[in-house]
Amino acid sequence: xxxxxxxxxxxxxxxxxxxxxxxxxxxxxxxxxxxxxxxxxxxxxxxxxxxxxxxxxxxxxxxxxxxxxxxxxxxxxxxxxxxxxxxxxxxxxxxxxxxxxxxxxxxxxxxxxxxxxxxxxxxxxxxxxxxxxxxxxxxxxxxxxxxxxxxxxxxxxxxxxxxxxxxxxxxxxxxxxxxxxxxxxxxxxxxxxxxxxxxxxxxxxxxxxx
Amino acid sequence: xxxxxxxxxxxxxxxxxxxxxxxxxxxxxxxxxxxxxxxxxxxxxxxxxxxxxxxxxxxxxxxxxxxxxxxxxxxxxxxxxxxxxxxxxxxxxxxxxxxxxxxxxxxxxxxxxxxxxxxxxxxxxxxxxxxxxxxxxxxxxxxxxxxxxxxxxxxxxxxxxxxxxxxxxxxxxxxxxxxxxxxxxxxxxxxxxxxxxxxxxxxxxxxxxx
DNA sequence: GTCTATACAGCGATAGAC
DNA sequence: GTCTATCGCTGTATAGAC
Numbered sequence: 317x318x319x320x321x322x323x324x325x326x327x328x329x330x331x332x333x334x335x336x337x338x339x340x341x342x343x344x345x346x347x348x349x350x351x352x353x354x355x356x357x358x359x360x361x362x363x364x365x366x367x368x369x370x371x372x373x374x375x376x377x378x379x380x381x382x383x384x385x386x387x388x389x390x391x392x393x394x395x396x397x398x399x400x401x402x403x404x405x406x407x408x409x410x411x412x413x414x415x416x417x418x419x420x421x422x423x424x425x426x427x428x429x430x431x432x433x434x435x436x437x438x439x440x441x442x443x444x445x446x447x448x449x450x451x452x453x454x455x456x457x458x459x460x461x462x463x464x465x466x467x468x469x470x471x472x473x474x475x476x477x478x479x480x481x482x483x484x485x486x487x488x489x490x491x492x493x494x495x496x497x498x499x500x501x502x503x504x505x506x507x508x509x510x511x512x513x514x515x516x517x518x519x520x521x522x523x524x525x526x
Numbered sequence: 527x528x529x530x531x532x533x534x535x536x537x538x539x540x541x542x543x544x545x546x547x548x549x550x551x552x553x554x555x556x557x558x559x560x561x562x563x564x565x566x567x568x569x570x571x572x573x574x575x576x577x578x579x580x581x582x583x584x585x586x587x588x589x590x591x592x593x594x595x596x597x598x599x600x601x602x603x604x605x606x607x608x609x610x611x612x613x614x615x616x617x618x619x620x621x622x623x624x625x626x627x628x629x630x631x632x633x634x635x636x637x638x639x640x641x642x643x644x645x646x647x648x649x650x651x652x653x654x655x656x657x658x659x660x661x662x663x664x665x666x667x668x669x670x671x672x673x674x675x676x677x678x679x680x681x682x683x684x685x686x687x688x689x690x691x692x693x694x695x696x697x698x699x700x701x702x703x704x705x706x707x708x709x710x711x712x713x714x715x716x717x718x719x720x721x722x723x724x725x726x727x728x729x730x731x732x733x734x735x736x
Numbered sequence: 737g738t739c740t741a742t743a744c745a746g747c748g749a750t751a752g753a754c
Numbered sequence: 755g756t757c758t759a760t761c762g763c764t765g766t767a768t769a770g771a772c
Binding site: 430438441497504 | 553557640652695702710711
């Protein structure tokens with residue numbers, strides 16, 4: 317069992333995770349090796365194994381840290397008392413921030429490689445998406461009840477729709493090296509949930525560039 | 527240059543491509559080896575190298591064959607004189623067929639691994655998506671002109687939106703082993719393009735299950 | 737906690753016989 | 755067109771000194 321634990325942000329373990337995270341998000345879990353991390357950090361492979369005995373341990377730690385950060389970013393959005401449409405925009409912006417660093421969503425990348433992952437990583441990936449879905453479903457429910465969001469079907473299905481589209485938009489934006497593709501997709505996705513009276517000006521403009 | 531060429535469907539090269547295609551769609555290009563194909567076909571790795579000297583050659587052949595088939599399936603849809611909304615449904619169904627075999631779209635998988643691919647494969651992946659986008663944009667334009675489809679913004683942006691959502695829905699459906707997730711997402715996506723008068727009954731039902 | 741050194745399997749790829 | 759045999763390299767992982 318690998319409970320989610322914190323990593324001293326200056327410690328070696330955290331620096332290993334930083335480098336590994338970038339490598340997975342850019343190249344995939346099957347696309348990098350301990351040697352890549354070692355050379356980047358100028359330590360030896362053996363030192364890496366001291367911190368993460370086997371690659372699966374490193375992978376699980378990676379997902380757990382990523383999920384913890386992501387979920388806490390969502391909690392922060394909840395803390396700021398913004399209306400549901402702005403929460404959705406903030407959610408999409410979390411994705412955009414990842415893409416701006418030329419990375420894929422960590423768990424989106426791992427979703428592609430899912431069948432090759434050790435069991436613990438698979439479960440952690442699914443948990444990540446389940447938590448995202450729950451958070452979004454809550455925002456959507458509040459928004460619909462309050463009249464600031466409009467959509468057909470169940471909260472849960474709409475939440476899944478949003479995750480699908482944002483992950484897909486990230487996936488497609490990277491081969492084109494084009495963040496604006498993502499922005500346009502996100503904007504028009506969210507516009508579909510927003511009654512005209514509550515459109516977010518910045519995003520609506522991005523959806524249909526002048 | 528690797529011009530798109532045909533493969534005798536009974537020949538060894540074609541059988542190699544069949545196995546490799548499945549492996550890439552399930553495990554990714556970095557997730558399988560020549561040894562995997564060899565053992566499946568009960569030939570040696572050396573024999574594989576006779577047909578595809580280096581792995582990049584195999585990869586390009588894979589994409590080109592896949593693209594040829596996919597585009598010809600689209601041409602077939604065009605041949606049947608169905609209305610634009612049905613063409614979109616047929617397009618989504620091509621994705622569903624892939625997913626039903628527990629596979630990811632070949633080029634969607636390669637999009638995730640994009641940064642690790644040899645140049646020729648990268649270009650072939652982008653071409654695949656460009657062709658998809660063009661086909662969809664044509665359908666969307668016809669549909670809007672004829673009044674059977676309704677959407678905001680440019681044909682091209684709407685086409686990208688559809689590709690994003692379908693690829694994302696495939697990506698997410700696989701970890702959950704749940705094709706119905708994809709069906710629901712595709713149905714509600716297409717419903718957003720379809721005026722009420724032209725809803726496709728089967729799909730609309732799937733979007734909001736009873 | 738990091739090192740040197742190494743084990744050992746797997747990888748893509750090649751040479752040369754048949 | 756397929757084989758056996760092998761190469762050189764990289765992969766994950768370990769042992770044991772410091």
